[in-house]
Amino acid sequence: MSKRKPYVKPMPANWFMANRFHTLYMLREGTSIFVGLYSLIMLWGLAALVKGEAAWNNWLGHMENPIYIGFHLIALVACLYHAITWFSLAPKAMHLQKGDQKISDKPVVVGHYIVFVIATIVILGFVAWGGAA
Amino acid sequence: MNSAMMRVKVQRYRPEQDDAPFMQEFEVPYADDMSIIDALHYIKDNLDGTLSYRWSCRMAICGSCGYMVNGVPKLGCKTFLRDYLNTGITVESLANFPIERDLVADIGDFVEKLEEIKPYIIRQDAVSVDDGEHLQTPAQLTRYRQYSLCINCGLCYAACPQYGLNNEFMGPAALTLLHRYNQDSRDQGRDERIDIVNAEEGVWGCTFVGYCSEVCPKGVDPASAIQQGKVESSTDFVMSKLRPRRPS
Amino acid sequence: MSKSGKTYHRADEPIFWGLFGAGGVVAAFATPALILITGILVPLGVLQLDYASVNAFASNWLGKIILLAVIAFPMWHACHRIFHAMHDLKIDTARGFFKLFWYGMAFVVSIAAGAYLIAI
Ligand code: SF4
Ligand code: FES
Numbered sequence: 001m002s003k004r005k006p007y008v009k010p011m012p013a014n015w016f017m018a019n020r021f022h023t024l025y026m027l028r029e030g031t032s033i034f035v036g037l038y039s040l041i042m043l044w045g046l047a048a049l050v051k052g053e054a055a056w057n058n059w060l061g062h063m064e065n066p067i068y069i070g071f072h073l074i075a076l077v078a079c080l081y082h083a084i085t086w087f088s089l090a091p092k093a094m095h096l097q098k099g100d101q102k103i104s105d106k107p108v109v110v111g112h113y114i115v116f117v118i119a120t121i122v123i124l125g126f127v128a129w130g131g132a133a
Numbered sequence: 134m135n136s137a138m139m140r141v142k143v144q145r146y147r148p149e150q151d152d153a154p155f156m157q158e159f160e161v162p163y164a165d166d167m168s169i170i171d172a173l174h175y176i177k178d179n180l181d182g183t184l185s186y187r188w189s190c191r192m193a194i195c196g197s198c199g200y201m202v203n204g205v206p207k208l209g210c211k212t213f214l215r216d217y218l219n220t221g222i223t224v225e226s227l228a229n230f231p232i233e234r235d236l237v238a239d240i241g242d243f244v245e246k247l248e249e250i251k252p253y254i255i256r257q258d259a260v261s262v263d264d265g266e267h268l269q270t271p272a273q274l275t276r277y278r279q280y281s282l283c284i285n286c287g288l289c290y291a292a293c294p295q296y297g298l299n300n301e302f303m304g305p306a307a308l309t310l311l312h313r314y315n316q317d318s319r320d321q322g323r324d325e326r327i328d329i330v331n332a333e334e335g336v337w338g339c340t341f342v343g344y345c346s347e348v349c350p351k352g353v354d355p356a357s358a359i360q361q362g363k364v365e366s367s368t369d370f371v372m373s374k375l376r377p378r379r380p381s
Numbered sequence: 382m383s384k385s386g387k388t389y390h391r392a393d394e395p396i397f398w399g400l401f402g403a404g405g406v407v408a409a410f411a412t413p414a415l416i417l418i419t420g421i422l423v424p425l426g427v428l429q430l431d432y433a434s435v436n437a438f439a440s441n442w443l444g445k446i447i448l449l450a451v452i453a454f455p456m457w458h459a460c461h462r463i464f465h466a467m468h469d470l471k472i473d474t475a476r477g478f479f480k481l482f483w484y485g486m487a488f489v490v491s492i493a494a495g496a497y498l499i500a501i
Contacts, residue, residue: 013470029462029469030466032463034456035458036458036460036463040490041458042452046494046497049404049432049436050501052432056432056435056436062429069420069424072416072421075416076413076417076421079409079416080413082409083408083409086405086408087409088408097439108390119410119411120414123414123418124417124418128428130429
């Protein structure tokens with residue numbers, strides 16, 4: 001008769017607290033809450049824009065509330081963390097090679113950071129110089 | 134640290150008498166070049182002959198000595214006591230696999246998954262042996278070489294929470310091996326494997342935790358193979374809408 | 382047919398993964414700058430977003446596309462991640478309902494943003 005009795009360790013719902021890498025993974029996934037909430041805030045702003053100038057200024061007024069400024073500071077950090085993880089994982093989805101040598105991930109990651117800096121400058125510059133008009 | 138001793142905590146589980154695993158502490162003599170399996174050998178030879186654990190090559194190629202060392206999947210032969218002087222050492226069997234006895238994990242499910250993806254070259258056209266070998270250029274080899282270095286140690290399964298949460302998921306090494314054959318210029322078996330790729334149990338069970346690639350002792354990078362599998366499956370999804378595949 | 386004889390069903394993930402990926406790109410490249418502008422610099426008075434210029438931007442078809450992209454895609458990204466994080470947290474009850482709930486929310490936000498932009 002078999003003496004086998006394999007023991008299966010239960011996996012607790014907070015499994016990601018036991019390992020640093022897993023904790024950082026859950027943090028990465030958690031950044032999406034801020035990304036989603038910011039989308040809703042922008043949609044709210046867009047709705048105000050449609051209603052007219054008074055509604056738009058009212059929305060801008062809400063954004064000056066310290067609670068909203070605090071939220072946006074945290075959301076900015078979350079979003080930057082998302083960006084860092086996104087850039088470091090982006091090269092994994094493609095296989096690049098030159099001749100018979102695989103190209104390392106590094107140039108692709110660096111390229112992402114360069115585009116990030118350019119995009120940020122362009123967006124900030126566009127608003128600063130009133131490019132909309 | 135010359136004649137110093139070091140404490141090593143080892144997971145024990147004896148199915149005949151234990152209902153659950155427990156930890157047992159041993160003192161082993163410390164040396165700079167001592168690996169985890171050297172410490173386990175010392176325990177088995179001198180302190181407790183009933184300790185069970187797997188090992189074979191002692192040189193990170195057979196893939197049989199995977200354990201959790203302080204909660205991190207490691208090869209026992211490639212992990213040294215000297216790196217744990219400040220933290221102490223706790224050795225457990227590989228996570229996400231049933232515990233057979235002590236440090237021996239039951240990796241049967243992992244082995245079945247490796248077989249499931251048809252890990253061999255499949256040809257649609259029958260080529261006679263007389264026509265000679267299938268030639269491959271170095272550039273064609275580069276397309277899959279990294280993914281062929283896997284030693285089936287299972288560390289990536291112990292690292293993968295998605296496999297832990299749902300072991301229907303094919304998991305890192307099996308999906309990587311699948312990708313390895315699909316990328317091989319001599320292989321024509323993609324259509325026989327694509328259903329696995331496309332499934333929830335296939336690449337779509339992965340949320341890109343990425344820990345598999347971090348713990349892999351051979352630099353295989355399973356996470357990248359699975360990401361590329363997602364791209365391939367997405368392409369196949371679109372193609373199937375445009376031009377339905379004939380049933381096979 | 383696989384070796385085990387098991388049949389595999391094609392997942393519908395590619396649709397959601399595609400939208401998730403698009404949202405991830407937008408959230409990585411554009412959203413930090415946007416949060417900095419609308420959430421910090423404008424409220425602090427460093428930059429201005431006056432009604433006339435923003436309205437002009439949103440009246441232009443290119444502006445509309447940009448606004449739709451920065452609102453809708455990150456929402457798909459977020460809802461996809463939250464849906465999967467529920468499984469990570471072992472909340473596996475009513476999977477079908479929550480799938481409809483989260484992706485439905487992203488869908489509604491996308492449609493609403495599109496409708497507002499058409500209205501401008
Ligand atoms: S991919 Fe790496 S970690 Fe996974 S089984 Fe192969 S060698 Fe081990
Ligand atoms: S004993 Fe063979 S890999 Fe460690």
